[in-house]
Amino acid sequence: MTRAVWLKADDEVGDWDARRQRITAGLEAGVDWVLVDREDVARVRELGQVNVAAFAGDDVHVMDAEPDAEPDHDATPDALVVGKGTEGDGTVDLPNDLSGSADLTAVRRNGAQGVYVRIRDQRYETFAEEAARDADFTIVVGEDWKIIPLENLIARIGEETDLVAGVTTAEEARTAFETLELGADAVLLDTDDPDVIRETVDLRDAAEREHLDLTWATVTAIEQTGSADRVCVDTGSLFDHDEGMLVGSMSRGLFFVHAETAESPYVASRPFRVNAGAVHAYVRTPDGKTKYLAELTSGDEVQVVDTEGNTREAIVGRSKIEKRPMFRVQAEVEGDRIETLLQNAETIKVATREGRTAVTDLQEGDEVLVHYEDTARHFGEQVEESIIEQ
Incomplete structure (x- = not known):
């Protein structure tokens, strides 16, 4: 299994200067993805070469373009993620019928590749499972990391999607990579500490490395x-x-x-x-x-x-x-x-x-x-x- 490290750098991190410092530390450490708000995509590309995922926000149709419009590749994310400011993070209440969720509709019909879900209770865990059926990336973040039902999600959806677990420390990343011996496919790291970013990338590399019998x-x-x-x-x-x-x-x-x-x-x-x-x-x-x-x-x-x-x-x-x-x-x-x-x-x-x-x-x-x-x-x-x- 190939592991990956995502770095969270949206407006919840702070102003652009704070986000830029975090992104720069991630680029220097060798993270695989940076997750930002859509308006920062071009800014990230100016800083260096990295996969860029962007939150769609309230507009789930942002990947749609005018038929004759020339696409701005610098401002186009490599992956669009829905869930922020909507049902995924609890801003909008989950409907009783999860299949009618706007977030799920965005994944299935409107070109989004990823879903962001804050696991607040059992219903959000079920919501993440539904999203995983169609999402290339399913990002799950626990309100209290220690009680993320990561084992359940790995067991139920681990082969359907790239499961990305939200973490704040390298030790949490280690646990996420090792859970159920399979581990999450990736972690979404939320920290400003360059040392923690480097340690997490080192863990990613160590998980990929071969051990030889001498x-x-x-x-x-x-x-x-x-x-x-x-x-x-x-x-x-x-x-x-x-x-x-x-x-x-x-x-x-x-x-x-x-x-x-x-x-x-x-x-x-x-x-x-x-x-x-x-x-x-x-x-x-x-x-x-x-x-x-x-x-x-x-x-x-x-x-x-x-x-x-x-x-x-x-x-x-x-x-x-x-x-x-x-x-x-x-x-x-x-x-x-x-x-x-x-x-x-x-x-x-x-x-x-x-x-x-x-x-x-x-x-x-x-x-x-x-x-x-x-x-x-x-x-x-x-x-x-x-x-x-x-």
């Missing part, structure tokens, strides 16, 4: 070879001390290679770099695929992994290829042989049971950290077929 492989051979074209992958991110990348000559068995975060008496640390090996080797990417190191160019994404198997994404800033003397490292895992070529230099380190170890100090019998999967790959995709790599 295991130990026993080194069966290590030998100096001739020179080869090796690749330093310089990213636009700084690595933590326990992070690196997964690389190897065989896609089924990738070695954990540390980033150059450690100080050395010979060269300064390069905490944005992984000296990843020869050009032929595979490197794992965030989508679970692999690429050849030779293919990496500026702007590509690579997967960063720590020694516990937690992952994140990093953007390649530069791929630096130079001819260098190499080591061939061979290891055995689950009775299978895997190997890779790494530069013959003490600054290149792998993870062993003894800790961070330079490739120049590796010996037969050492155990190194690897990611092993008993499948082959074709153009980076896992395939169920017999492929011999040697």
